[in-house]
Amino acid sequence: MSTLKMSYLAVALQLLSQCRSFVLPAQCCCCGRHGLSLCAGCKRRLHALPAAPLRTLLPTPAGPPLRVYSAAVYSGAPQKLLVHFKHGDTPQHAALLAPPLRRTLVTALQELTRQAPRKAEFVVVPLPSRTSRVRQRGYDHLTLLLQRAGLNPARLVPALRATAGRQGQVGLSAAARRANAALLTLRGRDTPRLRGKQIILVDDVCTTGASLLAAQQTLHQAGFTVAAAVTLCVALRRDNPPPAKPSCLTPLSQ
Ligand SMILES: [Zn+2]
Secondary structure, three states, rough: HHHHHHHHHHHHHHHHHHHHHOOOOOOOOOOOOEEOOOHHHHHHHHHHOOOOOEEEEOOOOOOOOOEEEEEEHHHHHHHHHHHHHHHOHHHHHHHHHHHHHHHHHHHHHHHHHHHOOOOOOOOEEEOOOHHHHHHHHHOOHHHHHHHHHOHHHHHEEOOEEEOOOOOOOOOOOOOHHHHHOOOOOEOOOHHHHHHOOOOEEEEEEEEOOHHHHHHHHHHHHHOOEEEEEEEEEEOOOOOOOOOOOOOOOOOOOO
16 A cells, blocks of 8 residues: 555544544443443542541551552442553543542541640642653543642642552462552652641552552651541452451451
8 A cells, every 4th residue: 555545544543533533422430321421420429428437457567557548349339440540541530539649638637636635737748650651641630630629729738759660469379469569658748747647548449559658658767747548449359358357458456
């Protein structure tokens, strides 16, 4: 085929792909039903998430366990929407995922404030994404979620950074997850904002807890205090529970 014919073909294919979204009905990213990109039923299921957060404890190598507050179990509509939000170039889903995250953050903050010494100040430190993923996605999904959740920008301190070699956690063995999660460092320019503050870590999912624990350790070793963690979802891993006791799914006793 001549170069000219090939370029006509390329233009035609591009036009066709642009027209597809007008011609073909969209599919719900949660249940696959034709219609809207998120159907009314799945939207309702997201709005119907329980108001009270799920509570888990992560055992730490030294010191008290890390408290984790989560908005939903990692399954069904929340899981599918979150996966789409992270991998499907759909920043608009932040509008649906932000309210449950906000509710969970507010509850955590209220409880921690009651239990903390007077005048304790809390800041939020999100778990970092790899720079290449953020570039690929076009947005930092956790920062976007926290902004949509209405977090005061003065409380948002992106003090953690993923170091070279860090990869996605999906598909890694438990030991590889821990080693990979530990590829974290502190951003020097943000650490002054952590001094004297109580830190709430924020992540999208708590699966084995390796990422949250690595973040807690990195901050702890630098002399900072992590009060708790908040995640949008928590994975139920009955088939493959973490070896340490109490496990990621041990409910808080209080
Ligand atoms: Zn649906």
